[in-house]
Amino acid sequence: MSTNTADESKYRLPTNVKPIHYNITIKTDLETQEFQGYTTVDLNVLEDTSSLVFNTTKLNIHDVVVHSEAQKSQETQTVNTDFDQKLERAIVQVANPLKKGSKVQLRVWFDGKITDELMGYYTSSYEDNGKKIYYALTQFEPTAARRAFPSWDEPLLKATFDITLISRAETVSLSNMPAASEDSLDGTTDEIIGKFFKDSDPAGWKVTKFETTPPMSTYIVAYANGPFKHLETSYTSPLSGKKRTLRVYATSDLIDQTKFGLDVGAKVLPEYEKVFDIEYPLPKLDTLVAHDFDAGAMENWGLITGRTTAYCVDEERADVSAKRQIASTQSHEVAHMWFGNITTMSWWDNLWLNEGFATLMGEVIILNKIFPEWKVYASFYIEHTESALSLDAKRSSHPIQVAVPNAEDINQIFDSLSYSKAASVLRMLSVYVGEEKFLKGVSIYLKKHLYANSVAEDLWRGIQEATGLDIPELMNNWILKTGFPVVTVTETPEGIHLRQGRFFETGDVTEEENSTIWQIPLTILSTDADGKTTIDNKAILKTREMTYKLDVNKPWKINAGNTGFYRVLYTPERLKKLGEEALRPGTAFTVPDRLGLVSDAISLASSGLGSTSGALSLISGMRGETDYLSWSGIASQLSRISRVWWDQGDNTRDDMQTFLRGLFTPIVRRLGYEYPKGEDVDNVQLRTLAIGNAANAGAKEVVEKLQEWFAEYAKTKSLDHIPPDLVRATFTAAGKYGGKHEWEVLRDTYLAAPNPTARTASISGLTAVKEPELQKATMDFILSGVRTQDIFYFMVYMGRSVAFGRETWHYLQRNYDELDKRFEGNFQITYCVEYAAFLLNSDKDAEDFTAFFKDKDTSKLTMILPQSLDGIRAKSGWLKRSKDDVIHWLEEWRKSNSIEPKI
Numbered sequence: 047m048s049t050n051t052a053d054e055s056k057y058r059l060p061t062n063v064k065p066i067h068y069n070i071t072i073k074t075d076l077e078t079q080e081f082q083g084y085t086t087v088d089l090n091v092l093e094d095t096s097s098l099v100f101n102t103t104k105l106n107i108h109d110v111v112v113h114s115e116a117q118k119s120q121e122t123q124t125v126n127t128d129f130d131q132k133l134e135r136a137i138v139q140v141a142n143p144l145k146k147g148s149k150v151q152l153r154v155w156f157d158g159k160i161t162d163e164l165m166g167y168y169t170s171s172y173e174d175n176g177k178k179i180y181y182a183l184t185q186f187e188p189t190a191a192r193r194a195f196p197s198w199d200e201p202l203l204k205a206t207f208d209i210t211l212i213s214r215a216e217t218v219s220l221s222n223m224p225a226a227s228e229d230s231l232d233g234t235t236d237e238i239i240g241k242f243f244k245d246s247d248p249a250g251w252k253v254t255k256f257e258t259t260p261p262m263s264t265y266i267v268a269y270a271n272g273p274f275k276h277l278e279t280s281y282t283s284p285l286s287g288k289k290r291t292l293r294v295y296a297t298s299d300l301i302d303q304t305k306f307g308l309d310v311g312a313k314v315l316p317e318y319e320k321v322f323d324i325e326y327p328l329p330k331l332d333t334l335v336a337h338d339f340d341a342g343a344m345e346n347w348g349l350i351t352g353r354t355t356a357y358c359v360d361e362e363r364a365d366v367s368a369k370r371q372i373a374s375t376q377s378h379e380v381a382h383m384w385f386g387n388i389t390t391m392s393w394w395d396n397l398w399l400n401e402g403f404a405t406l407m408g409e410v411i412i413l414n415k416i417f418p419e420w421k422v423y424a425s426f427y428i429e430h431t432e433s434a435l436s437l438d439a440k441r442s443s444h445p446i447q448v449a450v451p452n453a454e455d456i457n458q459i460f461d462s463l464s465y466s467k468a469a470s471v472l473r474m475l476s477v478y479v480g481e482e483k484f485l486k487g488v489s490i491y492l493k494k495h496l497y498a499n500s501v502a503e504d505l506w507r508g509i510q511e512a513t514g515l516d517i518p519e520l521m522n523n524w525i526l527k528t529g530f531p532v533v534t535v536t537e538t539p540e541g542i543h544l545r546q547g548r549f550f551e552t553g554d555v556t557e558e559e560n561s562t563i564w565q566i567p568l569t570i571l572s573t574d575a576d577g578k579t580t581i582d583n584k585a586i587l588k589t590r591e592m593t594y595k596l597d598v599n600k601p602w603k604i605n606a607g608n609t610g611f612y613r614v615l616y617t618p619e620r621l622k623k624l625g626e627e628a629l630r631p632g633t634a635f636t637v638p639d640r641l642g643l644v645s646d647a648i649s650l651a652s653s654g655l656g657s658t659s660g661a662l663s664l665i666s667g668m669r670g671e672t673d674y675l676s677w678s679g680i681a682s683q684l685s686r687i688s689r690v691w692w693d694q695g696d697n698t699r700d701d702m703q704t705f706l707r708g709l710f711t712p713i714v715r716r717l718g719y720e721y722p723k724g725e726d727v728d729n730v731q732l733r734t735l736a737i738g739n740a741a742n743a744g745a746k747e748v749v750e751k752l753q754e755w756f757a758e759y760a761k762t763k764s765l766d767h768i769p770p771d772l773v774r775a776t777f778t779a780a781g782k783y784g785g786k787h788e789w790e791v792l793r794d795t796y797l798a799a800p801n802p803t804a805r806t807a808s809i810s811g812l813t814a815v816k817e818p819e820l821q822k823a824t825m826d827f828i829l830s831g832v833r834t835q836d837i838f839y840f841m842v843y844m845g846r847s848v849a850f851g852r853e854t855w856h857y858l859q860r861n862y863d864e865l866d867k868r869f870e871g872n873f874q875i876t877y878c879v880e881y882a883a884f885l886l887n888s889d890k891d892a893e894d895f896t897a898f899f900k901d902k903d904t905s906k907l908t909m910i911l912p913q914s915l916d917g918i919r920a921k922s923g924w925l926k927r928s929k930d931d932v933i934h935w936l937e938e939w940r941k942s943n944s945i946e947p948k949i
């Protein structure tokens with residue numbers, strides 16, 4: 047599937063004119079939650095025409111004028127304006143045709159509401175001494191600029207912008223560029239500004255004019271107004287020696303928690319300049335943290351915006367995972383300042399270029415230079431590759447590059463394929479050609495498309511120039527085809543035989559579905575006669591099958607470093623040997639190799655290509671493992687099994703818990719509960735992981751410790767005695783093993799959390815409760831006491847909570863209409879559906895799921911419904927195939943191991 051031009055043209059604006067420059071003035075009234083605006087748009091006429099078509103929706107448009115220089119005497123055209131609500135357009139008819147090659151100016155007055163829809167120009171709020179205080183900010187990507195001002199709202203239609211904000215004198219106004227001037231309105235003689243006050247007094251108002259932007263797409267335009275405070279730092283450009291100011295803005299209740307993100311910005315900016323060999327193009331870079339936000343963060347040029355969990359941390363009490371998330375988010379958004387903002391995808395089908403690249407650059411390559419102790423190259427697999435492999439193993443997956451002619455569908459492709467699969471296949475390419483050459487190619491590409499637009503082929507050309515390799519041949523099927531391969535490896539007398547075929551989690555690929563041949567970088571690790579290991583980075587599987595010479599009696603492995611986007615199926619005997627080799631002291635297998643072995647084993651077992659008990663034996667054999675990331679992979683694979691076998695009887699559930707306690711409690715004993723200052727980050731994270739997992743599995747001594755801490759917290763309301771990294775585990779255990787009192791403390795914490803970590807932890811606790819009446823209390827609370835932007839967190843946590851079982855699904859059914867209404871302006875309903883279906887695992891569930899949505903408006907759910915249904919069927923198939931195999935294996939494990947006491 048690729049771009050279908052005939053279909054697309056219906057949704058694209060006509061090309062009769064091209065916008066060159068916007069001059070936008072917005073007056074924000076935070077008291078009435080309304081804004082008024084006036085914009086002029088300079089247009090080049092590219093074809094003779096009598097009409098102008100531009101995007102607008104939810105705005106009152108009035109006094110539309112088209113001014114044509116060519117039609118002399120400065121007179122304005124008489125016009126008639128029509129609206130197309132569905133396509134979100136205005137169509138302006140002019141009296142005298144506009145001539146090709148002439149310049150015209152569209153002038154429009156408009157006004158609109160500052161809504162609470164988290165898009166367009168929207169409102170957010172916080173409480174100060176019991177008083178609710180409002181502020182306003184914009185979120186335009188992908189198609190909401192048209193809700194804030196009349197615009198040619200497509201990424202290809204770049205223009206320069208002069209933005210002017212009229213606001214109350216005591217507030218702060220922000221936009222992409224620095225303010226060129228800020229004046230009070232007393233005695234203003236500006237004719238346009240004067241018109242904003244024809245019915246009111248300008249006393250107490252001010253006008254802020256911002257500098258002109260470079261050419262840019264509408265979706266990264268931004269402005270905001272409110273009682274913001276700021277912190278400031280700067281960095282010096284390694285390319286020009288120029289010093290630039292960086293600020294973070296937030297309201298007074300948050301500003302003290304925003305310094306870490308600000309500092310990350312100052313650290314990564316010079317790194318990007320060096321790698322791209324292009325200086326950051328704007329005079330400043332601000333970050334605005336908002337209480338209400340749809341996504342995680344948004345890369346508006348010069349004014350990044352983001353939610354509190356993405357940017358706030360109490361540095362004194364910061365846990366590693368909160369810091370990692372902030373650094374990762376900020377580095378990702380800063381990467382977009384080049385990739386996306388300087389050079390922009392021509393249309394949304396190439397969204398993956400923006401997001402895949404910002405993910406790889408921001409969250410791995412650059413972050414690793416700043417925080418090498420976090421081993422982000424290894425965690426990348428768990429955080430991105432794994433989730434993309436999981437989605438892409440579904441029949442209902444889609445290619446990374448997918449046609450999105452209709453604006454309705456654009457939001458649905460902001461998924462793990464656009465971000466994580468795209469980043470993973472780019473990573474695979476960078477390992478294959480070498481990171482240095484890869485980055486050189488990227489720099490060539492960016493320099494050729496400064497302030498312009500591009501498509502994937504342009505990036506391939508840049509990397510081709512740097513490497514001399516045929517990049518489209520290598521990459522096309524990874525980008526243009528759905529799915530990925532499984533490589534089956536068997537041993538021959540001389541070496542190995544490899545065969546590729548498409549992988550489905552349901553294991554039922556048909557011949558027709560199995561027609562793609564991928565070019566697969568094999569990265570083969572082998573050992574020579576002297577015991578020396580080498581990695582062949584150039585070996586590539588370009589055909590259905592091939593053989594490769596190596597000594598199979600010495601350690602070897604495919605996909606060394608685990609950077610390939612595919613699964614590898616070994617024979618059971620070889621898998622066992624690989625497991626042994628992985629644990630041998632001085633093994634040639636890296637942590638990502640070990641992670642990949644476990645992940646592949648479980649995934650292949652789920653599809654019926656391998657045995658689940660074999661995968662469990664591999665995990666059990668890895669108990670001696672001491673690396674955090676390996677354990678993190680093991681933990682996530684085991685919760686995958688737990689969430690499929692969750693309703694296979696109390697004995698099975700108990701046996702699973704027993705196995706988990708057996709794995710994690712000894713680690714807790716070894717590492718203890720204290721976090722010594724300056725401790726290795728790996729140990730910090732392993733302790734946190736082990737305590738969380740042991741507590742979840744009911745380990746007596748661990749749960750009692752956490753309960754003791756929680757009781758103290760409930761009494762004192764102080765978190766000082768709980769290590770910051772364990773707040774989440776403590777709150778979760780309090781919910782899971784507690785009663786009404788604990789529930790109430792958790793709810794109160796959610797309502798007045800001291801920091802975002804505590805708020806997220808309280809959600810985790812409220813959704814871990816076991817008693818039906820407490821579960822009901824949590825569910826009732828969602829629509830009565832939770833901020834709209836947090837509802838999906840409740841749904842995600844509840845959906846993953848085995849204690850809730852099918853309750854999340856029942857909850858969604860009961861409240862679907864209301865949830866759908868709450869999320870009218872955005873796409874968060876898709877997450878609610880995804881997680882409501884998370885524990886469904888039978889054919890009956892699949893039927894119920896289908897039946898429920900039969901008469902619903904599913905226009906926002908065209909991707910998530912088939913994907914969820916595929917997921918349910920895959921779980922049902924896995925259970926049918928391996929139910930007894932797993933139950934038996936767990937029983938045997940219990941019988942032959944010492945049992946850790948449970949609460």
Ligand SMILES: [Zn+2]
Nearest residue numbers: 378382401404
């Ligand atoms: Zn992004």
